[in-house]
Amino acid sequence: MKIRIGTRVSLLAMWQANYIKSRLEAAGAETEIVGMETKGDKVLDVALSKIGSKGVFTEELEEKLLNGEIHIAVHSAKDMQSSLAEDFELIAFTEREYPGDVLVADRALDLSAPITIGTSSVRRIAFFKKHYPHIKLVNMRGNLQTRIQKMRSGQCDGLALAYAGVHRMEYDELIVHRFPLDQFIPPVGQGTVTVEIAKNLDENIKTFVKNTCNDENTYKCLQAERAFLKEMNGGCSIPVFGHATLEGEEILFKGGITNLEGTEEVSMEFRGTDPILLGQHAAEQVLQNGGAEILKQIRA
């Protein structure tokens, strides 16, 4: 069996693809990595939340899934839209890395001082405004390496990033702070790698990939998180967050939404055993308890 793996070409995307590749090969498959640049990689001067079109990192890979040039596409689960087009499916989620956000810098930073932090995530911006209103924020896109270069050229004192990406790119020694998970609640999917297929994929390949790459516990959590995200109908320009963990058979889901200024936040916790029902219920409750109002304000 030879499995062609599609990926973006950033170093982090390549890490993810190689991670999946090594699992498939350990289980006896031959593989080939097919890298490609996507719109999301090329347009770097605009905040993601403003590019607007859905799937800026996924469209081109999906074309290749459909025409068979690749069998699977590897993504960060966080980058995936909550509802895929009819023809596609996420069949595996790898065991999750620590899901939180960290501060990366070349020197120790005093978070109570008026330092400048680079980020363009609407969620991180809102949490900074709420918990660190004196900190100055500057827009920062591009891959991890580019952002670190921009920081070193003086554009900011530090960068707010997902731990998972920093760790995978081996920048651990630049981590100067970990934001608590209950203060910077992670976005849906942060820290796990997912495998996307076209539904017409050969069943043997599909089963093989599932068996070698999927972590059942992470899968359950991601089902809940993604059901929540879908029901919230957010998109990456809306600071929606959601994080599920397992406690025995039970799923604990924490999620919500904040306005862009970080002055209004609806965060709630729910427990359940059916991931999809739990995620949907959580979204209904968050929307009913002020979330719908926040969404409306942001969209206006």
Ligand SMILES: NCc1[nH]cc(CCC(=O)O)c1CC(=O)O
């Ligand atoms: N926003 C881009 C992005 N997409 C995935 C990761 C890495 C973390 C992950 O895979 O969850 C990052 C970088 C970041 O947010 O710091």
